[in-house]
Amino acid sequence: MSTSVSACILVIGNEVLSGRTKDANLSYLAGELNTLGIQVREARVIPDDETVIIDTVNFARQNFDYVFTTGGIGPTHDDITAASIAKAFGLEFGHNPEAVAMLQSHYKPEDLNEARLRMAKTPKGAILIENPISKAPGFQVENVFVLAGVPKIAQAMFENLKGRLTGGATVLSATVTTDLTEGVIAKELGLIQDQFDDVEIGSYPYFKEGQFGVSLVLRSVDQMRVESCQTTVKEMIEKLGGKLIFSS
Structure with a gap:
């Protein structure tokens, strides 16, 4: 087992940079990762900007063992994280059948509108991260894990993915x-x-x-x-x- 396993956390969202929303995910993830023997070596807060997300994710995934992003995977026009991750990896982006099924099990047919179905779009081949609270899943592409911005949902997602992580020595x-x-x-x-x-x-x-x-x-x-x-x-x-x- 490696004695040093590194991670980078990317908090994505204009609302965090503007001060309107106080981030609660960084401290939670850093603490949980440390207990698994994964040391957070860097954290960044970046805007909802496609180029910035692509460049930052590509840098982080090449320089750290694990990358965790929070925010920007909701149903509105400014939720561009998922599509940007697809571009960072050069992957096709579209509805994930498994994710669509998750939303269909949660919403009535008349309530599953186009906006909500946007939350079922992932890079092709992504591994889903279960969301037991609102059902819209996060996803994993290689060493990048994409989580929701809402703290309770991000925490629930992390609980469902941490079995995929391999840590080193605990600090x-x-x-x-x-x-x-x-x-x-x-x-x-x-x-x-x-x-x-x-x-x-x-x-x-x-x-x-x-x-x-x-x-x-x-x-x-x-x-x-x-x-x-x-x-x-x-x-x-x-x-x-x-x-x-x-x-x-």
């Missing part, structure tokens, strides 16, 4: 929080990072109840290295006269 983490500021610990923390080059050390300052401080998050696939680094960070805080507020 483990530990957190140390102190009342020292970044300016005080920067030099010593840099030396610790040099010592533990296999541990990612993130520094996140905060201001709470009139008090400045910093939370240090340590991440690695090696539990012993995380623990050793955590001990070293605690010793640094003590050496600099700081207070250890939280450690886990």
Whole structure:
């Protein structure tokens, strides 16, 4: 099993870029993927623009093990993700018989209009991703998984596809929080990072109840290295006269 499996998440939608819609899918997918041993290395928010979608998907699928897109697969004119994915792969695009059957089982014949049938269009040969909520499926083409933008539906789709994923080593983490500021610990923390080059050390300052401080998050696939680094960070805080507020 590979020790490092990468993923890229593409959030597609003008409404997210405009601020009208707050994305909730990135944090969910990143967390779920991490538990499977798949590390999200990059995430982008891109517009409902065919050229941008094609170029971004083609870059991502060539540079990451897995690509997940959210948004743009509904029944309206601005939902162009599915057709753009087809063009990115150079595939024909049209009604998927299996997807049509799913919608026919969900809607009354008089309610299954042309707009709703648009949600049954996929690139030719795509593997469907079941949608137990509104039935309109997502789909997979090679290493690209196309999900809905509505969080509950995206999450349900992910539950139905994650059995197709093969992960590597799970990234483990530990957190140390102190009342020292970044300016005080920067030099010593840099030396610790040099010592533990296999541990990612993130520094996140905060201001709470009139008090400045910093939370240090340590991440690695090696539990012993995380623990050793955590001990070293605690010793640094003590050496600099700081207070250890939280450690886990």
